[in-house]
Amino acid sequence: MRVFVALIFLCFNVLPALAVNPDEVLSDPALEARARALSVNLRCLVCQNQSIDDSDAELAKDLRVLVRERLVAGDSDVAVIDYIVARYGEYVLLKPRLGAHTIVLWLSPFVLLFIGIASLIIWQRRRPQMAGEALSTEEESALEDILKDR
Numbered sequence: 001m002r003v004f005v006a007l008i009f010l011c012f013n014v015l016p017a018l019a020v021n022p023d024e025v026l027s028d029p030a031l032e033a034r035a036r037a038l039s040v041n042l043r044c045l046v047c048q049n050q051s052i053d054d055s056d057a058e059l060a061k062d063l064r065v066l067v068r069e070r071l072v073a074g075d076s077d078v079a080v081i082d083y084i085v086a087r088y089g090e091y092v093l094l095k096p097r098l099g100a101h102t103i104v105l106w107l108s109p110f111v112l113l114f115i116g117i118a119s120l121i122i123w124q125r126r127r128p129q130m131a132g133e134a135l136s137t138e139e140e141s142a143l144e145d146i147l148k149d150r
Contacts, residue, residue: 026068035068038080042067043094051094063092 026032036053042063044055052060052067063084070080084092096102135143 026072031068031071034077035064035071038067038071038077039064041081041094042084043092045088045092063088 026035039053040051042052044050044052044057044060044063046057046059047055050060052063066084067080070083075083081093090096090102096105098106
């Protein structure tokens with residue numbers, strides 16, 4: 001019974017599988033935590049939509065090792081990220097930086113939302129109004145005649 005309960009617990013207590021190999025882990029827990037925090041925000045250039053922390057690709061392993069080497073060398077988090085970006089380009093960041101070359105990327109959702117709302121307002125105003133005027137007496141009598149014929 002205990003084994004069954006333990007198996008059920010393990011099935012529902014699944015943690016995300018990280019691709020960090022034991023030989024990559026730093027002995028200093030503080031540096032390792034910083035390395036993990038940095039590698040979660042760096043894109044695997046082979047997998048493209050995975051962080052290097054989650055990827056099993058060789059390039060992701062090389063990037064993880066590089067991040068750890070830079071941290072051991074005494075670089076700050078910002079310096080490590082800047083080094084990786086200088087070497088591999090802005091695409092290596094999972095969350096792009098706000099800059100002159102990415103302003104369109106950051107503003108486009110708001111611009112599209114504004115265009116959509118403006119289009120709905122214009123469409124609503126130009127749409128013919130259905131509610132309206134009461135029938136004249138002649139129209140009412142013609143309608144009554146039509147209904148009587150049925």
